[in-house]
Amino acid sequence: MICSFHPSLLFVFLAAAPQLKQMTVPTRVDEGSKLTVKCEATGNPLPTYRWFKDGNELKKSKKVRIKNGQKNSRVQINRARVEDSGNYTCVVENLLGKDNSTGTVHVQSSEYGDGEGAVLLSLYTPATVGPLTGGTAPSMWR
Numbered sequence: 001m002i003c004s005f006h007p008s009l010l011f012v013f014l015a016a017a018p019q020l021k022q023m024t025v026p027t028r029v030d031e032g033s034k035l036t037v038k039c040e041a042t043g044n045p046l047p048t049y050r051w052f053k054d055g056n057e058l059k060k061s062k063k064v065r066i067k068n069g070q071k072n073s074r075v076q077i078n079r080a081r082v083e084d085s086g087n088y089t090c091v092v093e094n095l096l097g098k099d100n101s102t103g104t105v106h107v108q109s110s111e112y113g114d115g116e117g118a119v120l121l122s123l124y125t126p127a128t129v130g131p132l133t134g135g136t137a138p139s140m141w142r
């Protein structure tokens, strides 16, 4: 007997539940600058993407852009504000299953000086805490 593949059989062989491969989340973003959160997934059929922020589904708007590609999706906010801080969850789903991943974004207020102010602050900080002892770096230098 000659072996032949029926299309639906081929589908069964290749079908796979979605799996998140990578999620790119900036841990810190300066207020007013661009915030991009991205996730990438595999799956067959190609999974759909949905985004949640602090448990609420994110919808496209003037401010929030959601760009879906075949293998990834990204959320983009051109001018991030402090209230855009929070937990961003990417949910991928196809008929075989779903997967999700969450990352935390912290949008930092520029209220206390960006540019020169921040540089001055970092220059003067060691002097006020005494000589550097070679311990852990101040968190603002991470």
Ligand SMILES: *[C@@H]1O[C@H](CO)[C@@H](O)[C@H](O)[C@H]1NC(C)=O
Binding pocket: 054, 085, 086, 087, 104
């Ligand atoms: C984000 O998740 C962390 C860790 O689960 C939690 O402690 C924090 O309260 C969450 N933040 C918000 C705004 O829900």
Ligand SMILES: *[C@@H]1O[C@H](CO)[C@@H](O)[C@H](O)[C@H]1NC(C)=O
Binding pocket: 052, 089, 091, 099, 100, 101
């Ligand atoms: C993410 O996955 C966990 C564990 O499977 C599940 O409990 C949770 O409800 C999922 N979250 C979303 C937003 O789908």
